[in-house]
Amino acid sequence: GGLSAKSVLYTHRVLNEAMGHAIKKRLIYLNPVKSVMNTPKPKRFKGGVYSADEILQLLAIVKDTRLEVPVALAAVCGLRRGECLALTADDVDFKNQLITINKQLLELENKAVVGEPKSEESNRVVSAPVEIFKIIERHMRWNNQNKNLLDREYQDHGLIVCNDNGTPIRPVYFSKRFAKFIEKNGMKHIRFHDLRHSCASLMLKSGVAMKTASQILGHSTLGVTADLYTHVLQETKKEAALQVGRELFGPKK
Numbered sequence: 001g002g003l004s005a006k007s008v009l010y011t012h013r014v015l016n017e018a019m020g021h022a023i024k025k026r027l028i029y030l031n032p033v034k035s036v037m038n039t040p041k042p043k044r045f046k047g048g049v050y051s052a053d054e055i056l057q058l059l060a061i062v063k064d065t066r067l068e069v070p071v072a073l074a075a076v077c078g079l080r081r082g083e084c085l086a087l088t089a090d091d092v093d094f095k096n097q098l099i100t101i102n103k104q105l106l107e108l109e110n111k112a113v114v115g116e117p118k119s120e121e122s123n124r125v126v127s128a129p130v131e132i133f134k135i136i137e138r139h140m141r142w143n144n145q146n147k148n149l150l151d152r153e154y155q156d157h158g159l160i161v162c163n164d165n166g167t168p169i170r171p172v173y174f175s176k177r178f179a180k181f182i183e184k185n186g187m188k189h190i191r192f193h194d195l196r197h198s199c200a201s202l203m204l205k206s207g208v209a210m211k212t213a214s215q216i217l218g219h220s221t222l223g224v225t226a227d228l229y230t231h232v233l234q235e236t237k238k239e240a241a242l243q244v245g246r247e248l249f250g251p252k253k
Helices: 005-024 052-062 068-077 081-086 130-153 171-184 193-205 210-217 222-228 230-249
Strands: 098-101 104-108 111-115 124-127
Touching (some): 052 193, 068 081, 068 130, 068 193, 081 104, 081 171, 124 210, 193 222, 193 230, 210 222
Antiparallel strands (some): 104 111
16 A cells, blocks of 8 residues: 555655755755655545534533543634643633643654644634533543542643543544544544534634634634635635625515
């Protein structure tokens, strides 16, 4: 099978960047990667999304499990997997109902490592419904119970989403756990990241301005949001046209 087209393209970009630096340092005089012309064009992956009813069904199923907080954060607030897993208690402002995203949990050499956000725009503060804070508060109490029970065996990293002993959950392992969970419970198969897409689709369909949605999602540019959700925007444009038509040519006119 070999590498996917996307992996080949990323490898080409990295090598091209490295050779460019080598030229600047006069280690080489020609970038051999520039002569590679047949780089593949990866096909856009179209993941599944959940409707509002399916999200509510999933939230009911994951209640009181380790999946509840990350599922709620991804599906309702649009957080990435690593952002959910890296969230700590001091990131949550219960009084003002705000969540600060300033880090992410990464997979490095089969270990969970806290790293910088994906981009500068990923550093953000998002609002959330009161129900989300109730879920977070309940799980923080659960963590405190485990901490008291395990005493010195508990490794307190301040994480909200963690293993029973307080240690970080490896992102790759978490994704596998999520996939097995929804399969076991008969839910439509989607990736965990597709919950974020579901959140974005719901925002845009419900009339949230694209710029606002882009800021909530932490996209680097407005163009990223527009490119990812072209299909949703087409639907909203059709609805806008119908609304204008009803206003101009409705029965009262």
